[in-house]
Amino acid sequence: MIQIKTDFVLDAKGLACPMPIVKTKKSMNELEEGQVLEVQATDKGSRADIQAWAKTSGHQYLGTLEEGDVLKHFLRKSSSDEAIERKHPKVATNEELEKMLKTNENFVVLDVRESAEYAFSHISNAISIPLGELDDRIDELNNEDEIFVVCRTGNRSDLAAQRLAEKGFTKVNNVVPGMSGWTGKTININN
Amino acid sequence: MAVNAMKATEVTKRVFNKEELFILDVRNTEDYQDWKIEGENFEYLNIPYFELLDGVEGILDKLPTDKDVLVVCAKEGSSIFVAEELSEAGLTVSYLEGGMKAWSEHLEPVKIGDLKNGGEVYQFVRIGKGCLSYMIISNGEAAIIDATRMTDIFTDFADSKGAKITHVFDTHLHADHISGGRKIAEKTNAMYWLPPMDATEVTFKYEPLEGGNVIKIGNTAIGIHALYTPGHTIGSTSFVVDEKYLLSGDILFIDSIGRPDLAGLAEDWVGDLRESLYKRYRELSEDLVVLPAHFMIIEELNEDGSVGKKLGDLFAENHGLNIKNEEEFRRLVTENLPPQPNAYQEIRKTNMGKITPDEEEQREMEIGPNRCAVR
Numbered sequence: 001m002i003q004i005k006t007d008f009v010l011d012a013k014g015l016a017c018p019m020p021i022v023k024t025k026k027s028m029n030e031l032e033e034g035q036v037l038e039v040q041a042t043d044k045g046s047r048a049d050i051q052a053w054a055k056t057s058g059h060q061y062l063g064t065l066e067e068g069d070v071l072k073h074f075l076r077k078s079s080s081d082e083a084i085e086r087k088h089p090k091v092a093t094n095e096e097l098e099k100m101l102k103t104n105e106n107f108v109v110l111d112v113r114e115s116a117e118y119a120f121s122h123i124s125n126a127i128s129i130p131l132g133e134l135d136d137r138i139d140e141l142n143n144e145d146e147i148f149v150v151c152r153t154g155n156r157s158d159l160a161a162q163r164l165a166e167k168g169f170t171k172v173n174n175v176v177p178g179m180s181g182w183t184g185k186t187i188n189i190n191n
Numbered sequence: 192m193a194v195n196a197m198k199a200t201e202v203t204k205r206v207f208n209k210e211e212l213f214i215l216d217v218r219n220t221e222d223y224q225d226w227k228i229e230g231e232n233f234e235y236l237n238i239p240y241f242e243l244l245d246g247v248e249g250i251l252d253k254l255p256t257d258k259d260v261l262v263v264c265a266k267e268g269s270s271i272f273v274a275e276e277l278s279e280a281g282l283t284v285s286y287l288e289g290g291m292k293a294w295s296e297h298l299e300p301v302k303i304g305d306l307k308n309g310g311e312v313y314q315f316v317r318i319g320k321g322c323l324s325y326m327i328i329s330n331g332e333a334a335i336i337d338a339t340r341m342t343d344i345f346t347d348f349a350d351s352k353g354a355k356i357t358h359v360f361d362t363h364l365h366a367d368h369i370s371g372g373r374k375i376a377e378k379t380n381a382m383y384w385l386p387p388m389d390a391t392e393v394t395f396k397y398e399p400l401e402g403g404n405v406i407k408i409g410n411t412a413i414g415i416h417a418l419y420t421p422g423h424t425i426g427s428t429s430f431v432v433d434e435k436y437l438l439s440g441d442i443l444f445i446d447s448i449g450r451p452d453l454a455g456l457a458e459d460w461v462g463d464l465r466e467s468l469y470k471r472y473r474e475l476s477e478d479l480v481v482l483p484a485h486f487m488i489i490e491e492l493n494e495d496g497s498v499g500k501k502l503g504d505l506f507a508e509n510h511g512l513n514i515k516n517e518e519e520f521r522r523l524v525t526e527n528l529p530p531q532p533n534a535y536q537e538i539r540k541t542n543m544g545k546i547t548p549d550e551e552e553q554r555e556m557e558i559g560p561n562r563c564a565v566r
Contacts, residue, residue, distance in 0.1 A: 018269040021241045044555065045265050052219040053241040 004065075004074065005115045007035040013042045013070060020046045021053050024075070028059060033079035036062070036116045041071050050075070060152070063120040063189065074116045086154065088161035092173040097148050098184040107146040112160040113179065117152065121179065121186045131156045134163055146171040150178045194274045197261055197285040199297035203318045206230040206489065207299075207496035213258045215250075215284075217243065217273050218265055218291070226559045228263060228287075228294060228319070229489040240269035247276040254282065266290040292554060294319035298344045300326075301497040303482065306433045310409060311352075314482060314497050315344070321486050321561045322368050323498055327432055330409030334358040335381075336430065336438055337484045338371040340553060345375055356381045358406055358415075361542075362440030362484060363427040364389035366453040367532040367561040369553050370542050373397075386419075386426030394544035400428055420471055422464025423449035423563070425456070437479040437502060442467055444483045445491040445500050447564035448511030450528055453535055457525045465520055468512055477503030487564050510566060524565050533559045 010027045012020040020041045027037055039050065047064055050073045054061040062074035100107065101123070109126040111118050118128040129137050131151070141147065147169060149157040154176035161174040205212050211232045216223050217240040227235065238250055254260055254277070262277070262284055264270040270286040277284045287294065297319060303312040310329030317323065317339055325336040326348065333354035338345050338361075349356050356379040359372045363386060373395060376383035384400040385393065402419030416431040423441040427449070430438040441449040448468060451460035479502045486498045493499065506512055514520040532538070534556040540546045541553070548556065 016268045017264065017266060018240050018244070018272050022244060025241070025244055048221060049219050049239070049241060052221070052239060056239070056242055 004038070004119050006038040006074065007031060009038045009040065011040050012046070013040050015041065015043065017043055017045050017049065021049055024050060024053070028075070028077055031077045033077055034114070035077050036114050037075045037077065039073040039075065041073065042069050044071070046073065047071055062116050065189070074120070076114060076117060084155055086158040086174065086176070088158045088165065088172070088174045090161070090173045092148060092175050094175060094177065094181050094183070097175050101184065107148060108141070110141070110147050110149045110160070111151070112149060112156050113151050120189050123150065123182070124185060124187050126150065131160050134160055138167055141169070143167070143169045146173075148173045148175050150175045152178055152180045154178050193283055194271070194278045195285040196288040198288050199293045199319070200299065202228065202261070202287065202294070203297060203299045203496070206318060207492065211258050213255050213260045214263055215254065215260055215273070216263045217269050218263070222265070226291075231489055234258070240264060240273055243273055243276065247273065247280055251280060260284040262286045264290050266292050291319070295554070295557060296341050298324070298339065298341055299496065300348060301495060303436070303480075303497055303499060307435070312432065312436060313348070314499070315339070316496060316498065320368065320557065323482070323484055323486065325438060325482060327408055327415070328352055328354045331355060332357045332409040334360065334406070334408045334415060335372070335375060336360045337362055337365070337440070338375055340369040340371040340374070342371040342374045342378065345371065346378060355379070358382050358384065358408065360384045360400065360430070362429065362438065363424040364539060364542055366535040366539050367563050368557055369538055373544070386428045388421070389424050389426030392543050392545070402428065418471065420467035422451055422460055422467045424454055425460060425463065427467070431475070431479065435480060437475060437481050439481050440484045441563045443472065443481060443505065443509070443512070444485055444487065444564050445481070445498060445505065446509065447487055447566040448509070448524070450563060450565045451524055452528055453531060453563070454539070461521050461524055464524060465517065472502065475502060477501065477506065481505055485561055485563050487561070528565060529562045532562045533557070
């Protein structure tokens with residue numbers, strides 16, 4: 001069984017439509033921006049509806065896992081970090097990173113999205129340290145390494161890259177846009 | 192203001208009578224676009240229920256006040272929720288009892304006509320999915336052709352007519368819906384007939400239905416003549432009933448013809464399909480009334496809700512019967528085909544007896560329109 005770290009688990013098992021979405025909406029209101037919600041439901045229609053609802057309400061649908069009769073939907077609450085101005089000077093494009101992955105092995109890909117986002121799809125060999133845990137886990141990284149930081153759109157990775165630079169890392173690149181535009185190979189949870 | 196439950200049979204009546212109805216479909220847009228309630232004078236608005244959780248004020252001006260409004264969802268829960276919101280806002284609306292699930296399963300029996308020596312032919316219109324089944328009743332006995340999985344409707348109907356079901360047929364191995372034929376036969380001790388060429392992989396016993404078989408229903412000489420007409424499947428068999436009706440299965444429809452690809456052998460079966468439609472059917476009387484196993488569009492319904500038309504009319508009007516060039520015919524039935532029916536592989540396996548999904552799974556497998564035809 002795959003365990004995915006989330007900020008809140010909503011039990012909507014046994015509830016019929018529209019209740020799974022009604023409760024999801026309510027739970028989402030109580031979460032903070034960027035946090036991840038797991039919705040457990042048995043109503044089969046919830047899979048399509050939760051995706052469509054997430055789209056119209058601006059939240060990020062990460063994916064669904066099936067365990068027996070239970071569907072586990074994962075959603076990340078929309079956040080306003082999309083609007084901030086990026087500050088880290090060294091920027092790499094998705095294409096540049098993809099090219100390097102094919103030719104060069106001497107660097108590290110750091111994925112700073114939430115672990116649930118990482119679980120559903122990530123670049124092979126990428127290290128997962130969510131932005132919120134970076135300060136505590138910075139020792140896991142080597143400040144001599146060349147590091148490419150990725151997130152979904154390039155904003156969280158910008159914050160992470162700045163943080164690393166402050167801590168004395170010198171070879172840090174922010175990958176823009178990151179996973180939202182990634183067309184290269186990924187490791188996915190379902191295969 | 193009130194919230195009323197409207198039953199599928201009432202909606203069906205409005206379809207048959209070409210009455211007006213305003214349908215507020217609150218399923219998600221993808222499901223709505225895939226499959227909805229069709230009526231010639233129906234109007235539609237699709238707003239997913241999850242966009243109405245904070246209230247319905249935003250859509251009030253889009254709803255008519257001079258027409259009945261029916262709120263529709265997948266299983267009824269969300270439509271009740273939305274209907275109640277609308278009711279609180281001062282509107283009188285109905286919701287579809289049982290939702291699209293009930294709509295998909297509703298069968299409306301329509302009498303097609305009387306038989307020469309007494310007896311009747313009934314068509315069961317599965318209005319939500321376009322499947323057509325038949326019951327031939329004569330002198331206390333009944334035969335059923337292409338039954339759907341809602342078997343109680345057939346057995347109850349036969350009971351109400353005081354008829355014992357003695358023969359059950361499937362014109363072919365269906366790929367778009369789950370057959371109720373075997374279950375009815377088991378329940379009533381009737382004989383269950385299948386074309387052997389479609390039944391090579393089935394896991395149960397059946398009577399081999401061959402071209403040339405004549406089966407009598409009742410004491411009177413109501414003949415059911417089997418006619419081998421391959422093309423949709425390799426075993427597809429038509430029936431001529433009482434020298435008046437041609438039950439064409441999925442070979443010939445009113446406004447379209449069968450597609451040969453659902454068992455994966457389109458290229459191989461094109462020639463068979465052409466032979467059946469352009470030779471074997473040509474040898475039959477043009478006065479036969481064609482009764483197909485499906486309709487695709489609501490315009491194919493007659494005034495009384497039945498689906499059927501004289502073979503001669505179809506020779507004149509049906510595009511699929513009027514393609515002189517064989518190459519052009521091949522292209523029509525093998526290229527640019529509509530999407531295959533949902534879960535058609537699983538449905539075929541179910542009809543072979545290889546898998547036994549529970550009722551809920553069967554329902555899920557059948558969701559959506561049938562897609563057995565090409566135009």
